[in-house]
Amino acid sequence: MKRIGILTAGGDTPALNATIFGAVERANALKMEVIGIIKGFGGMIDPHMPHVHLNPLFSTIPELDPTSGGTLLGASRTYIDENDSELLQAAVKRLKAIGIEGLICIGGDGTINGMQPISKFFPSVLAPKTIDNDLGLNYIDEPNEYAEKNSGHLADKNTSQLPGHEELKLEEIINYATPGYATAVFVAVQGVRRIRTTAESHRRIAIIEVMGRQSGYIALGSSYGQPDIILIPEVQLDLDAIEKRVRALYDLQKHVVIVLGEGVRNENGNPLGAVNPSVDPAGNLLFQGAAEELKKILCERLGDDYFRSRRRFENADSAIFTRKIGHTQRGGRPIEFDRFHASQLGGQAVDLLKQGENNMVSTLQWSPSKGFYLSALPANKLRDRWGEIHPRLVHSSLYDPERFQPSRLGINYLIPIFTNAIGWGDMEHMRADLFNPGNLATRYQSVNIDIQKRMLYLEKP
Numbered sequence: 109m110k111r112i113g114i115l116t117a118g119g120d121t122p123a124l125n126a127t128i129f130g131a132v133e134r135a136n137a138l139k140m141e142v143i144g145i146i147k148g149f150g151g152m153i154d155p156h157m158p159h160v161h162l163n164p165l166f167s168t169i170p171e172l173d174p175t176s177g178g179t180l181l182g183a184s185r186t187y188i189d190e191n192d193s194e195l196l197q198a199a200v201k202r203l204k205a206i207g208i209e210g211l212i213c214i215g216g217d218g219t220i221n222g223m224q225p226i227s228k229f230f231p232s233v234l235a236p237k238t239i240d241n242d243l244g245l246n247y248i249d250e251p252n253e254y255a256e257k258n259s260g261h262l263a264d265k266n267t268s269q270l271p272g273h274e275e276l277k278l279e280e281i282i283n284y285a286t287p288g289y290a291t292a293v294f295v296a297v298q299g300v301r302r303i304r305t306t307a308e309s310h311r312r313i314a315i316i317e318v319m320g321r322q323s324g325y326i327a328l329g330s331s332y333g334q335p336d337i338i339l340i341p342e343v344q345l346d347l348d349a350i351e352k353r354v355r356a357l358y359d360l361q362k363h364v365v366i367v368l369g370e371g372v373r374n375e376n377g378n379p380l381g382a383v384n385p386s387v388d389p390a391g392n393l394l395f396q397g398a399a400e401e402l403k404k405i406l407c408e409r410l411g412d413d414y415f416r417s418r419r420r421f422e423n424a425d426s427a428i429f430t431r432k433i434g435h436t437q438r439g440g441r442p443i444e445f446d447r448f449h450a451s452q453l454g455g456q457a458v459d460l461l462k463q464g465e466n467n468m469v470s471t472l473q474w475s476p477s478k479g480f481y482l483s484a485l486p487a488n489k490l491r492d493r494w495g496e497i498h499p500r501l502v503h504s505s506l507y508d509p510e511r512f513q514p515s516r517l518g519i520n521y522l523i524p525i526f527t528n529a530i531g532w533g534d535m536e537h538m539r540a541d542l543f544n545p546g547n548l549a550t551r552y553q554s555v556n557i558d559i560q561k562r563m564l565y566l567e568k569p
């Protein structure tokens with residue numbers, strides 16, 4: 109294989125450039141050319157198919173910086189419908205026209221679905237990414253547990269999971285952590301800590317919303333910031349228990365910090381922040397504000413008198429506040445854990461293509477004896493019998509719903525990822541770069557401008 113394509117699809121993460129970098133460096137060593145397709149599958153639909161040669165003379169272009177967040181290739185949630193054979197054939201023809209012999213797609217579950225039809229024409233492999241940490245399995249036979257159609261949950265497409273393994277064995281997890289997750293947690297934890305002290309001073313209840321559509325991994329990881337209550341989408345909210353805990357904590361410490369994953373579900377199993385859900389172009393539910401909904405509920409349940417009787421001189425509406433960590437979780441410089449493992453997974457994707465694999469996913473495994481190591485999984489192993497890929501949910505043995513905290517096993521799950529996740533380089537970078545006087549004198553230099561200068565087209569527009 110002499111020339112391969114690479115693209116980034118779905119929501120971005122801070123570690124995408126690191127994955128591309130790892131792939132390109134490995135390709136340099138194997139004397140393979142790498143062509144970056146601009147804006148994911150959307151780039152292939154464009155008749156001009158904008159693309160960039162990432163390693164002329166087998167040397168990585170300087171614009172590809174593994175320490176920079178986002179993706180120099182651009183990303184989109186546009187996918188090619190596998191039933192639209194005309195569009196699919198046209199995309200394949202374009203890839204062939206520029207001499208591509210294999211494809212690396214960097215993405216999550218949507219990207220595997222986008223890759224699948226293309227893998228019938230080209231060897232294609234997936235290098236995983238997602239801040240939600242939901243691309244993977246708790247154990248290998250988990251997809252076979254999806255059985256019943258029409259569970260009634262808004263966030264489920266049409267299957268529900270039957271009871272599975274009660275206790276998780278950490279070494280059996282497929283894709284222990286996905287690139288982007290550690291940096292998202294790094295940002296969320298700092299957010300929790302910063303909001304904590306202001307809630308503490310003003311005797312307020314803070315409700316902090318973190319990302320994670322269906323999986324509560326970011327909320328679980330936020331436990332490093334020591335929030336008082338963590339709520340994850342996997343466990344339906346028990347509002348009486350939450351109110352009781354909030355009252356006890358507020359009476360004790362005069363403030364409360366709650367973290368919730370954006371996809372938390374109410375007692376009927378429907379997402380709290382998307383009662384009348386709309387969807388994005390990829391069909392994902394758009395969440396409109398679970399934290400705001402929980403605030404409304406707590407305001408009603410506690411009432412103004414609760415705060416006044418405690419001499420707070422504030423009504424419930426101002427004593428309870430919400431903050432979304434939002435897209436700061438998805439952007440910026442990746443921390444060392446993500447940089448290192450993302451680039452390893454990118455390199456592994458190139459090796460898989462070189463070995464003649466197709467429709468495979470490069471994975472990051474962990475075991476107590478080996479630590480983190482690379483492996484690979486056929487993409488179809490992630491699908492249930494109807495072909496659907498479900499987000500990996502936080503396993504029930506990782507979370508204690510009575511204490512609203514990670515369980516002992518949940519703590520054991522987090523430790524290998526985060527203990528040395530921040531490198532000295534990360535700290536030094538912050539010290540040297542954040543208040544660099546040069547930042548005052550120069551405008552932000554967008555990589556989009558530099559990549560535009562290298563852009564190639566099938567037929568120049």
Ligand code: F6P
Nearest residue numbers: 119238239240319320321370438
């Ligand atoms: O799937 C990754 C993710 O970051 C989710 O956690 C979040 O709900 C979503 O993307 C936000 O997507 P967008 O920025 O495209 O609205």
